[in-house]
Amino acid sequence: MANEAGEWGEAAPPDRARPATRAELMACFESLGIVTATVDHAAVFTVAESDEIHRQIPGAHTKNLFFKDAKGALHLVTALHSTSVDLKALPKVIGAARLSFGKPELLLEVLGVPPGSVTPFALMNDRAGRVSFVLDAAVMDHEIVNCHPLENTATTSIAKDDLLRFIRATGHEPRICNLSTG
Numbered sequence: 001m002a003n004e005a006g007e008w009g010e011a012a013p014p015d016r017a018r019p020a021t022r023a024e025l026m027a028c029f030e031s032l033g034i035v036t037a038t039v040d041h042a043a044v045f046t047v048a049e050s051d052e053i054h055r056q057i058p059g060a061h062t063k064n065l066f067f068k069d070a071k072g073a074l075h076l077v078t079a080l081h082s083t084s085v086d087l088k089a090l091p092k093v094i095g096a097a098r099l100s101f102g103k104p105e106l107l108l109e110v111l112g113v114p115p116g117s118v119t120p121f122a123l124m125n126d127r128a129g130r131v132s133f134v135l136d137a138a139v140m141d142h143e144i145v146n147c148h149p150l151e152n153t154a155t156t157s158i159a160k161d162d163l164l165r166f167i168r169a170t171g172h173e174p175r176i177c178n179l180s181t182g
Contacts, residue, residue: 019112019125022149028124032169034162040154045116047081054081059144059157062136064118066107070097074110078120078147079136079179093177094134112150119148120163121156123170133172136179 020028029036039057044050047063054061061081068074075096079085091099104115111118112125123133139145145163149156158166167174 019108019122020150022151022154025121025124025149028169029158029166032162032166034158034166036156036158036162038149038154038156043116043153045152050081053155057146057155057157059146060139060142060160061146061155062120062139064120064147066102066111066118067096067099068102068106069099073097074102074106074131075099075134076111076118076120076123076131077134077136077179078139080138080142083136083138083180085136085179090179093179094132094175117148117150117152119150120167121147121150123167123172126170126172129171131172133167133174134179135167135174135176137176138178138180140176 026036041053044053050061062078063081065077065079065085066074067077069091073096075094077085077090077094087099091097107118108114110126110130111122113119113122120133123131140160143160144157145160146155146157148154164174
């Protein structure tokens with residue numbers, strides 16, 4: 001994994017037993033030469049709660065779904081906030097067995113974030129490479145992508161190509177799929 005090899009240098013969390021902090025995420029971006037902008041706001045837990053933020057911050061806003069499939073495989077799906085994801089059809093689209101939402105304890109164990117703070121940036125905490133990452137193709141239609149920076153009290157804007165570069169630096173290869181049912 002890139003992080004283990006030291007590509008991030010001092011940006012990698014010094015204590016491997018705990019999840020990365022927002023400050024460590026920002027240091028990681030800096031070490032990779034990735035420029036981002038972050039806006040702090042009240043905590044949001046749903047797409048509906050974030051409508052006002054969407055109006056204030058340009059770019060693609062995302063929703064993030066953490067699944068465990070019937071065979072035990074873990075999947076993080078990042079979709080455009082407006083994409084209607086058909087949960088019954090999704091397993092076939094992403095090549096998974098029947099999906100169920102991952103339990104909060106598993107989410108915290110593997111990605112280091114609680115429900116409401118799920119983000120592709122949390123892949124930096126999946127040092128064992130247990131999670132496969134799926135990105136909605138509709139997100140890639142936007143130059144800027146907005147995600148929580150490991151906490152749901154802020155939104156970080158990142159260029160779409162830099163998001164992909166970051167994901168790859170975590171040791172994950174993004175699968176870009178059309179997730180829209182409409």
